[in-house]
Amino acid sequence: xxxxxxxxxxxxxxPDQNILLELTKEEEASLKGxxxxxxxxxxxxxxxxxxxxxxxxxxxxxxxxxxxxxxxxIGDAGAEFLAKLSKxxxxxxxxxxxxxxxxxxxxxxxxxxxxxxxKQNSIKNSYEKMGAILSFSCIPYEIFDLPKNGTHVSFxxxxxxxxxxxxxxxKTNKExxxxxxxxxxxxxSPFSELRKDDSRNPNLxxxxxxxxxxxxxxxxxxxxxxxxxxCSVAISGVKxxxxxxxxxxxxxxGTSGTCGMFTLGDVSxxxxxxxxxxxxxxxDELNTTDSGDIITLGSPQLGLGELSDLSGMxxxxxxxxxxxxxxxxAVQEQARHLxxxxxIERAGGELLSDCCICLTxxxxxxxxxxxxxxxxxxxxxxxxxxxxxxxxxxxxxxIQEETT
Amino acid sequence: MTLKVIVKGKxxxxxxxxxxxxxxxxxxxxxxxxxxxxxHDLFGKSLADKILVFPFGVGSSVGAYTIYSLKSNNCAxxxxxxxxxxxxxxxxxxxxxxxxxxxxxxxxxxxxxxxKILLDAENGKIL
Numbered sequence: 001x002x003x004x005x006x007x008x009x010x011x012x013x014x015p016d017q018n019i020l021l022e023l024t025k026e027e028e029a030s031l032k033g034x035x036x037x038x039x040x041x042x043x044x045x046x047x048x049x050x051x052x053x054x055x056x057x058x059x060x061x062x063x064x065x066x067x068x069x070x071x072x073x074i075g076d077a078g079a080e081f082l083a084k085l086s087k088x089x090x091x092x093x094x095x096x097x098x099x100x101x102x103x104x105x106x107x108x109x110x111x112x113x114x115x116x117x118x119k120q121n122s123i124k125n126s127y128e129k130m131g132a133i134l135s136f137s138c139i140p141y142e143i144f145d146l147p148k149n150g151t152h153v154s155f156x157x158x159x160x161x162x163x164x165x166x167x168x169x170x171k172t173n174k175e176x177x178x179x180x181x182x183x184x185x186x187x188x189s190p191f192s193e194l195r196k197d198d199s200r201n202p203n204l205x206x207x208x209x210x211x212x213x214x215x216x217x218x219x220x221x222x223x224x225x226x227x228x229x230x231c232s233v234a235i236s237g238v239k240x241x242x243x244x245x246x247x248x249x250x251x252x253x254g255t256s257g258t259c260g261m262f263t264l265g266d267v268s269x270x271x272x273x274x275x276x277x278x279x280x281x282x283x284d285e286l287n288t289t290d291s292g293d294i295i296t297l298g299s300p301q302l303g304l305g306e307l308s309d310l311s312g313m314x315x316x317x318x319x320x321x322x323x324x325x326x327x328x329x330a331v332q333e334q335a336r337h338l339x340x341x342x343x344i345e346r347a348g349g350e351l352l353s354d355c356c357i358c359l360t361x362x363x364x365x366x367x368x369x370x371x372x373x374x375x376x377x378x379x380x381x382x383x384x385x386x387x388x389x390x391x392x393x394x395x396x397x398x399i400q401e402e403t404t
Numbered sequence: 405m406t407l408k409v410i411v412k413g414k415x416x417x418x419x420x421x422x423x424x425x426x427x428x429x430x431x432x433x434x435x436x437x438x439x440x441x442x443x444h445d446l447f448g449k450s451l452a453d454k455i456l457v458f459p460f461g462v463g464s465s466v467g468a469y470t471i472y473s474l475k476s477n478n479c480a481x482x483x484x485x486x487x488x489x490x491x492x493x494x495x496x497x498x499x500x501x502x503x504x505x506x507x508x509x510x511x512x513x514x515x516x517x518x519x520k521i522l523l524d525a526e527n528g529k530i531l
Binding site for chain 1: 409412466468469470472473491495498499501504506
């Protein structure tokens with residue numbers, strides 16, 4: 001299992017027993033380079049991760065979702081690597097990708113350097129050349145048809161991996177950028193951790209004890225759970241979870257730790273309470289200011305239902321501040337057809353696609369002191385990566401306090 | 405006693421021991437292979453052509469690309485030996501095809517700085 005220490009090192013723990021990773025003849029030949037250096041590289045990655053997580057074999061996966069798309073996250077070394085790789089590499093299975101740094105439709109309105117745009121376009125071209133679907137979305141589970149129950153996928157985006165395991169009846173580990181990339185190139189993944197049914201059974205139950213049932217509270221519950229749980233965790237005291245709260249829970253959990261799955265209901269084993277006090281502690285950790293210059297919604301990116309809700313909430317209202325709303329392009333286009341965008345845009349909301357709150361260069365501490373958001377994941381990255389303060393409150397509160 | 409092989413291969417070179425974990429993204433200059441973090445015990449030294457022995461990698465997993473760049477720029481270590489395997493070092497060595505093994509505490513402590521060794525990361529042995 002992965003474990004993040006305070007410096008964010010992901011240690012792959014090794015249990016005592018030394019399990020032999022057995023490859024098929026075909027896999028062995030690929031590893032040795034008989035089908036070219038690209039496949040050899042991809043198999044080296046799978047074998048390295050497989051050895052470190054005690055996999056006994058590789059198994060086929062049907063869909064890879066890649067992180068490492070935003071130039072802000074992978075830098076020059078990443079862009080150069082992908083450019084070189086894309087000269088002859090082709091993805092073997094359906095491959096979708098995470099958001100990039102900006103929305104090409106509106107980038108000219110922001111102060112983004114030519115250099116950034118050039119490097120970001122190079123990354124985009126590399127992925128396109130290798131055969132990726134240019135989804136630029138962190139919610140692949142909401143914009144693509146899901147494969148049948150039990151299908152193995154390889155999702156590097158943490159909220160998507162947790163959603164896939166916990167809600168969508170798919171199986172994936174909380175993949176890293178490189179293991180998912182290697183899976184896309186080979187159609188394989190090491191058979192370890194959450195791919196094994198045993199590891200999917202949680203032995204810790206977190207009891208939801210607070211009366212607050214908004215999406216922010218679920219985000220903080222996820223953040224709490226991610227800190228204390230291993231591979232998988234049970235959550236009790238939750239009767240129903242709407243899409244917004246569920247996404248918030250997945251994203252919060254993915255941000256703080258290595259837990260890749262939750263189930264609802266009690267299980268036998270250890271229990272912990274998530275009450276008012278625990279929620280307050282997390283709010284104190286992530287909420288660093290009481291006011292903000294701009295509002296951001298959409299980490300994870302908003303889906304069609306959320307845009308429909310937002311449109312309803314904004315009827316007759318106007319934002320007092322700039323409000324950036326992130327959603328996938330496919331969702332924005334649908335929302336436009338269905339008329340959800342008119343009330344949002346009339347209220348002053350700016351819809352942005354292909355990018356999201358996390359590590360976007362669109363929010364710069366030169367221009368912004370504080371950002372208002374309802375996203376726990378957004379709050380964490382705004383603070384740690386963009387270096388801006390965050391005012392964390394739920395959507396109802398944002399609409400009430402920040403509109404007229 | 406055999407070592408756990410993470411990335412296969414064979415390498416010969418001088419052992420260079422780091423006491424502290426290494427943040428490849430921040431602390432290593434990908435053009436020269438030198439440690440540029442003043443607080444690190446190997447500050448100013450080059451990792452090029454060494455058998456690098458260190459506890460484990462820390463920092464962003466994007467550091468794996470740094471390990472790949474070191475190899476492309478001909479200033480990478482010839483092999484790495486860690487006491488724990490982290491995802492950055494494992495992915496980076498795999499991308500760059502640098503042999504990587506994980507040593508038990510005894511094996512790790514028996515390595516001497518500056519000594520020339522042959523690491524057989526096909527069979528998990530130090531000769």
